[in-house]
Amino acid sequence: MHSHIANQLGEAQAEAQAELHEALAALANARETYQQGAGTQFAQAKARQAELTGKLQAAEAAQAQAHADFQREFEAAGYERNEAVRAALSVKTAAQDMAEATRAALARCAQELESHAVNASGEGRRYAAAYGRAYAAHTRVQAYEVLQQAGATIARAMALVAHVPMQGSRAEDSFGRPAFSPQAADELARARMSFIWEELVTMARQLPEWSARLQVDALGELDLGPLGMGDLMTPGQIHKLRHTAQR
Known part of the structure; x- marks a missing residue:
């Protein structure tokens, strides 16, 4: 993970920890x-x-x-x-x-x-x-801890597929021609990465935390x-x- 990304996550986690306190x-x-x-x-x-x-x-x-x-x-x-x-x-x-x-x-x-x-x-x-x-503040802290551990790996996958045109999409052609505006380019990249989000949701549904809100001892x-x-x-x-x- 690039140092500036790590620093950003660290700052966000520290802010979440202060909110939890x-x-x-x-x-x-x-x-x-x-x-x-x-x-x-x-x-x-x-x-x-x-x-x-x-x-x-x-x-x-x-x-x-x-x-x-x-x-x-x-x-x-x-x-x-x-x-x-x-x-x-x-x-x-x-x-x-x-x-x-x-x-x-x-x-x-x-x-x-x-x-x-x-x-x-x-x-x-x-x-x-x-x-x-x-409870929300505690969850945010936990989420940032997970991002610190695995966020770089998932982010790399998302960055890679952001350059891959979607087959059969009406939003772009198969040659991946550039979008006509920065906003459209961002929307296009997000659309290309959406299948990763769907896979993560499928995985999340299989975890015990999805079925019931856990009791937090703190x-x-x-x-x-x-x-x-x-x-x-x-x-x-x-x-x-x-x-x-x-x-």
């Missing part, structure tokens, strides 16, 4: 902000909602049982008040109050959860975007907790809910 720092900041802020608050509210939902189910079951017990005692007493009826009525009233209070608490929790979901979505989108930028995992990627609100939804809450 900045992207990793931004990712660490976004992850900490999310996990120690709105992400944790949303997770706690989500757990609280699940807890209250379970308690409400138990309270409603107790309410139904207390009502049945009261009906039985009241019927047994000939629909008159006695000690057993009063005791059953007290239990029934208490069970009803418990169920209503739990239901109200669950409603308040749902409102709080929506508020936390708005905040978590905002921070979560920034976290996910930072992760995407870091980036860690994109962990949004109980708020999944599909649950993240759009900026428009976030703005609408915040505007509604301020009314």
